Amino acid sequence: MTISLRKARTIIRKALEKGRELELKPLSVIVLDAGGHVQAFEREDGASVGRFGIAHGKAYGSVMMGMAGTAQMKRAEDQAYFLAAVNGVFGGNVVPVPGGVLLRDKKGAVIGAVGVTGDSSDNDAIAAMAGIEAANLVGEI
Amino acid sequence: MTISLRKARTIIRKALEKGRELELKPLSVIVLDAGGHVQAFEREDGASVGRFGIAHGKAYGSVMMGMAGTAQMKRAEDQAYFLAAVNGVFGGNVVPVPGGVLLRDKKGAVIGAVGVTGDSSDNDAIAAMAGIEAANLVGEI
Amino acid sequence: MTISLRKARTIIRKALEKGRELELKPLSVIVLDAGGHVQAFEREDGASVGRFGIAHGKAYGSVMMGMAGTAQMKRAEDQAYFLAAVNGVFGGNVVPVPGGVLLRDKKGAVIGAVGVTGDSSDNDAIAAMAGIEAANLVGEI
Amino acid sequence: MTISLRKARTIIRKALEKGRELELKPLSVIVLDAGGHVQAFEREDGASVGRFGIAHGKAYGSVMMGMAGTAQMKRAEDQAYFLAAVNGVFGGNVVPVPGGVLLRDKKGAVIGAVGVTGDSSDNDAIAAMAGIEAANLVGEI
Numbered sequence: 249m250t251i252s253l254r255k256a257r258t259i260i261r262k263a264l265e266k267g268r269e270l271e272l273k274p275l276s277v278i279v280l281d282a283g284g285h286v287q288a289f290e291r292e293d294g295a296s297v298g299r300f301g302i303a304h305g306k307a308y309g310s311v312m313m314g315m316a317g318t319a320q321m322k323r324a325e326d327q328a329y330f331l332a333a334v335n336g337v338f339g340g341n342v343v344p345v346p347g348g349v350l351l352r353d354k355k356g357a358v359i360g361a362v363g364v365t366g367d368s369s370d371n372d373a374i375a376a377m378a379g380i381e382a383a384n385l386v387g388e389i
Numbered sequence: 390m391t392i393s394l395r396k397a398r399t400i401i402r403k404a405l406e407k408g409r410e411l412e413l414k415p416l417s418v419i420v421l422d423a424g425g426h427v428q429a430f431e432r433e434d435g436a437s438v439g440r441f442g443i444a445h446g447k448a449y450g451s452v453m454m455g456m457a458g459t460a461q462m463k464r465a466e467d468q469a470y471f472l473a474a475v476n477g478v479f480g481g482n483v484v485p486v487p488g489g490v491l492l493r494d495k496k497g498a499v500i501g502a503v504g505v506t507g508d509s510s511d512n513d514a515i516a517a518m519a520g521i522e523a524a525n526l527v528g529e530i
Numbered sequence: 531m532t533i534s535l536r537k538a539r540t541i542i543r544k545a546l547e548k549g550r551e552l553e554l555k556p557l558s559v560i561v562l563d564a565g566g567h568v569q570a571f572e573r574e575d576g577a578s579v580g581r582f583g584i585a586h587g588k589a590y591g592s593v594m595m596g597m598a599g600t601a602q603m604k605r606a607e608d609q610a611y612f613l614a615a616v617n618g619v620f621g622g623n624v625v626p627v628p629g630g631v632l633l634r635d636k637k638g639a640v641i642g643a644v645g646v647t648g649d650s651s652d653n654d655a656i657a658a659m660a661g662i663e664a665a666n667l668v669g670e671i
Numbered sequence: 672m673t674i675s676l677r678k679a680r681t682i683i684r685k686a687l688e689k690g691r692e693l694e695l696k697p698l699s700v701i702v703l704d705a706g707g708h709v710q711a712f713e714r715e716d717g718a719s720v721g722r723f724g725i726a727h728g729k730a731y732g733s734v735m736m737g738m739a740g741t742a743q744m745k746r747a748e749d750q751a752y753f754l755a756a757v758n759g760v761f762g763g764n765v766v767p768v769p770g771g772v773l774l775r776d777k778k779g780a781v782i783g784a785v786g787v788t789g790d791s792s793d794n795d796a797i798a799a800m801a802g803i804e805a806a807n808l809v810g811e812i
Contacts, residue, residue: 252434253431253434281438283438283564283720285439286430290398291428293394312724313719314718314719314720329751333763333766333767333768334766336728337724337725337763337764340763356717357717435638437594437595437597437640438566438640442619442620446616465612469614472611472615476614476615476618480618481615481618482618484612484615484616484618535713573708573709573711574676575675579708582708
């Protein structure tokens with residue numbers, strides 16, 4: 249199982265709508281497939297230009313390690329050098345904070361990840377979850 | 390002037406529709422802003438997983454050099470070492486073939502680029518132009 | 531659908547057996563999943579130390595572009611600068627010659643790739659196909 | 672002296688069996704030779720896709736510095752900047768935690784390393800040692 253483009257679009261639109269509803273800062277949302285490859289991405293007007301990289305890093309680390317943003321942040325707080333090393337292995341593409349949400353199928357297999365950035369990490373995760381639920385998927389924050 | 394997310398969405402949707410109309414292989418479409426930063430991207434179901442990188446490389450080289458895909462290809466054919474050197478400067482992120490389309494405003498200033506990949510380079514460019522025209526912008530192939 | 535470790539082992543063992551049967555030089559065989567990630571790899575005694583990279587490069591390019599080694603080689607011969615650019619995008623990890631074999635499911639979706647290196651490119655591909663057939667999969671040379 | 676493919680296979684199989692016996696999460700196991708080059712690797716079904724990089728990083732640092740994972744971790748905790756610098760030298764390929772096990776011959780010369788990842792670092796090291804002992808080799812955790 250993988251994320252279809254149709255599902256990815258739903259996730260992005262609904263995450264952005266949630267951001268408007270909560271009056272968050274301009275958001276950027278990425279959806280990666282089960283291999284960590286970009287399926288779709290949108291950056292709202294007014295977001296800073298580097299947001300693709302941040303959104304990507306949140307979602308990419310989630311897929312590559314099978315560990316969502318909150319768990320990555322805990323590991324980074326406990327063992328900063330471990331996350332630094334992991335970032336060496338993955339080309340500096342891991343951003344270990346909330347807003348990286350792991351997607352699993354019903355058997356628990358990773359089928360992709362969503363990355364949201366723009367507001368606080370916790371608000372980013374709330375927007376991501378709104379998109380994921382609208383697409384009838386289960387997210388792991 | 391820059392590309393709004395609304396315009397980027399139109400470009401992507403209409404480019405993908407053109408691909409379906411012409412029965413092209415699954416396409417991937419990226420829109421970059423005037424600074425070469427990702428605004429929006431979509432990869433159709435069935436496209437190979439590395440298509441973000443190829444679409445990005447077509448559009449990125451266009452913005453960074455202010456030269457669209459066809460002109461880059463000619464330069465690559467005339468002076469392969471020049472494009473190789475450019476790729477050293479830009480971190481290997483330039484893919485010098487058609488399907489990278491430059492966007493200019495009415496005064497000729499670069500406001501972004503579109504990158505399409507999935508079918509032949511020429512068909513990729515046709516799909517890109519369909520999206521650009523639907524967004525009332527002018528593309529340089 | 532993806533390649534199980536059990537299938538990957540079968541592919542590797544049978545490819546190596548084919549190499550011994552044909553008295554090829556020591557071979558190295560890699561199996562990548564649908565996202566281009568390493569599932570399994572073995573290097574025969576006597577193979578040179580850099581064979582992981584070559585095997586990986588043959589299979590990785592196949593997955594990322596959805597194009598097997600023979601087609602990549604043709605494209606490299608027609609447009610050397612294009613393959614050079616693609617290698618920039620994919621971090622220099624593409625080796626565009628036979629021995630990179632694409633795996634598809636019955637609907638044509640890419641489910642992984644096999645990379646074999648050690649003898650001539652054509653013999654490498656023969657060994658790869660022997661492994662793939664033993665695993666009841668279909669390879670695209 | 673170096674690690675034969677036969678020995679590498681034994682290490683991997685027995686490490687994976689140990690993981691199943693202890694009901695660990697899905698494991699990935701790599702064996703590197705005395706030069707730090709990949710000899711063999713297997714990733715169990717259900718392991719996250721980035722596990723090759725982590726397993727490799729644990730074993731690679733062990734060979735390159737002649738120092739196993741536990742000693743590397745202590746050094747990282749005492750002098751985080753030193754490990755960061757080492758990772759600069761070795762291209763970000765060092766993951767300084769247990770699960771990277773150094774292999775020495777009877778005279779103490781490094782003949783390779785094993786890297787295991789998937790469960791806690793300590794459990795990863797236990798699985799690695801089970802494989803190493805089954806191959807009649809001596810491991811340094």
